[in-house]
Amino acid sequence: MKLLATLFTFALSLYAQMLPAQQAQRLRVMILTDIEADPDDTQSLVRFLTYANQWDIEGLVATTSIHQKTRVAPESIDKVLRAYSKVQPNLLLHEKGYPSYEQLRDKVKKGLPVYGMAGVGEGKDSQGSDWVVQVLNKSDDRPVWICVWGGPNVLAQALWKIRATKSAAEAEKIYRKIRIYTISDQDDSGPWIRKNFPGIFYIVTPGYNYVNATWLGIAMPVPGSNQEVTSNDWLAKNIQQGHGPLGAVYPDVAYGMEGDTPTFMNLVNNGLNDPEHPNYGGWGGRYEFYLPEFRDSNTGMFKRDHWPSDEPETRAIWTNANDSLVSLVDNKSYVSNLATIWRWREAYQNDFAARIAWCTKAYHEANHAPVAALAHPASFSVKSGEQFHLNADGTYDPDGDSMSYLWFQYREAGTYPGIVSFSPYASNLYDLLVTAPKVEKPQTIHFILQVKDKGTPALVSYKRVIVTVLPK
Structure with a gap:
């Protein structure tokens, strides 16, 4: 009996030691999306939901961007969530922790249907920005990973509100919890955040000129990358067709596949990714912390007359870094910032395909x-x-x-x-x-x-x- 009691006490102690580590691994995540500006936001949301059990999802906020200046579409987020609700019970057969439709629906919010800094300042609060403030104000010291798929003006407004209503010490405590990964700059509020809140963790390829962006590695058909697993045929066979309602709402590719997905790929718990160290590299790319050389977006193939003139960065950020590697596809050597993502392409595509299969298959079939x-x-x-x-x-x-x-x-x-x-x-x-x-x-x-x-x-x-x- 004494031996059993000793073993029980030891097991309880071991469990208590393991519990904080398990909790620390569960990340708080929020999505800001200009969904409907391009089908790729819906694509990314479908993939994101197949990993929903790994994170505490704090918000799904519909925003504007340079591609969609006067509209937000929270109803499109809900459409994908309703498809998810039909497969969530089956996903739970494979891994625990998938949140219910109702839990996620209550976290769908919307920003103002205005562009960029027009939505920042006195009287510019919105359902979305108020929700960001509420999430950041929680008595929870874990970082909040904010994945920005469009324009971040609801975040900019939340930061404006925090700065205006809290003491400097209180505000600084909140800023230290923020982790931002944004897909280039899709409005003028992103550069404003970096300049006005210099201590905030920020991953970005600055500017609107996407040609330099690391996130292109997710699907760009560049030499050395596995181009089969991002083809329309592969997507139809492995994601869209015959895999239940969630796969069926994954739209066809228009401009490019899942340009927003890298924002959360380094948050996937796969043993490689280490979100707090972007310089370590992972499925979402590798980034280094430095003051980047100035590049004006109003040049080159992505020139836009309606994009304001870029200005040099005023502080160091997490931004483009090159990987040198020998490709497992063609056994040739490559050096590029896109390679920090595409080197993992077969792995992350197959992982997505497996999780979509979980939506309909029994455990022993998948x-x-x-x-x-x-x-x-x-x-x-x-x-x-x-x-x-x-x-x-x-x-x-x-x-x-x-x-x-x-x-x-x-x-x-x-x-x-x-x-x-x-x-x-x-x-x-x-x-x-x-x-x-x-x-x-x-x-x-x-x-x-x-x-x-x-x-x-x-x-x-x-x-x-x-x-x-x-x-x-």
Whole structure:
């Protein structure tokens, strides 16, 4: 009896230790969308809802943008939510935590049907901006990830209101909770936020000239990328047709597939993404923190006479960064900011396809991602020239599928500029022997474990290992 009591106490203690970590992993997320300006917002919303169980969704706010200046369309958000309501019970057969239609419907709000800074200032409050203020005012210290798919003027108005009604100390506490990832600048309130609230975390490719934007990597048919999995045929077969009501409301591509999706892809809990470190890289791209060189949007192929003249950034932001890699599609080398997203394209498309399949299939009929594990800590230190092992023992697949292992160095994510003792990939080894390079000062190296199952579609999960190499 005493042994049972001891075991129970130990189990309870272990659970208590695990609980805060589990809670910390659940992110607060809000979407601002100019839905109906382009079909891609609806596409992104469909994908977003298939991951709705991973986050605390704080709001779905209809906004304007440069593409839709005098209209907001909350009814279009609700249309997708109603399709989601029909499949939510089946999604729960595969993973817990999918919120109900009613829970999400109550968080659909709308901004003013005006463009940009015309919606910011005294008397410019809206249902949407009031909701943003309410969310940010919650007694909850977790960051709020605000994914901006159009213009952010409801956020700008919320910040204006907070600054006007709270003490500087109270306001600063709120600003520290804000995490913004916006798809370029789609009105003039985005640059206003960056200039007036310089401490706020902000990911963006500045300006309206999309040609430089990292988010294009989500589907742009560039050399080295897997172009099959973003084709109309693939989307019809794997997403739109025969996968229930949610897949059926996924519209055909007009200008480009899911340009807004990168805003939340680094929030997916897959073992690779680390939202608080955009420089680590993940499904939503990789970004570095610096003051970007000025580029005027009123030049080049995306020139717009109605876009105001851009001004230089006044502070550092999280913005474009290049990855250099050898493509697994054609075995050629590439360097670009788009590659920070397209390098993961097969993985994130297959993951979406699997989740859409969950909408209609029983658990045993569908595929589920393997669970990657490490036989050692996710970060540790070694000395120059020392040998060490990267080991994925404990990895398993919930469906019992066979698995393949791939290790690679994510060079740009670490501080060590060179290449380690294997290059560019180490395949089919769950245990990998590595020799630490010689260094003159402490350097970090990021190693990525990718585990892929042999189910249909083939799914992946990751583990990131950060090794600090110390000089002897």
